[in-house]
């Protein structure tokens with residue numbers, strides 16, 4: 001092969017590889033990672049992407065060069081020269097991909113093992129190392145329970161910065177899947193089993209929690225938030241929340257309301273809630289009348305057995321049925337809070 005042809009081949013390869021690299025770099029395919037695990041996964045993505053771009057550049061260069069150079073001239077109708085295999089070339093194009101695929105497997109295996117591993121705590125007795133959170137999915141809501149904090153529950157996933165968190169994920173009904181794009185990993189929520197996911201958030205902020213398994217009518221609404229905050233702030237939130245939820249009935253109703261994510265579907269002015277997926281709870285008095293039930297009884301039944309009476313114009317089965325397992329004191333507090341706030 002003449003030197004001029006090699007230069008042309010290389011030039012075409014650089015143009016193709018450069019174009020592919022720009023597509024990879026300039027388009028924001030993935031959100032910025034907000035956990036150590038996502039950072040490692042990003043590294044694997046780039047490792048594979050660089051290899052792919054190099055191979056693409058090589059293949060594209062050879063194809064484009066051949067199409068331009070060896071095209072049949074007008075009027076030329078001869079067969080090309082007969083070609084036998086090229087042993088050297090065949091060894092190279094078998095050995096190089098084998099080495100690359102092996103390298104990708106090794107890098108991926110290391111990252112997977114690291115991502116599942118919870119390192120030892122630097123200080124003994126750190127209550128946040130690791131923090132265990134039970135994640136319960138159900139049509140169509142998430143709930144997060146902090147077993148180390150008296151089974152405190154929350155409708156949003158609050159997490160301390162730079163602490164490894166062990167999520168134990170399950171479902172009460174059908175298959176769901178837990179996903180925070182910025183944390184980089186998904187994990188199935190399967191009824192009857194507990195699946196683990198380790199996350200070490202390393203950036204303060206609020207990120208979406210998304211269900212990524214088509215789970216029924218309200219699947220697209222099955223969202224929550226993950227809030228990453230400094231460890232100290234997390235501790236004072238957890239302790240304050242424990243106190244509020246355990247407080248005397250009436251004073252804790254609002255805490256129960258937000259801790260269970262009622263505000264993610266309902267409007268209720270005293271709690272500052274303004275969502276429209278469920279009926280407006282400011283109008284509970286008229287709604288109870290329409291259902292022909294006393295106010296408090298109507299509210300209680302609606303919470304523990306939402307499908308017993310379905311407000312006209314709203315979809316049956318959207319409101320989670322798991323609130324029947326709320327501790328009695330919390331349920332009482334919630335009912336009197338809602339009854340007290342319902343407009344006359």
Ligand SMILES: [Cu+2]
Pocket residue numbers: 137138139140175176177211212213214215219222
């Ligand atoms: Cu779901």
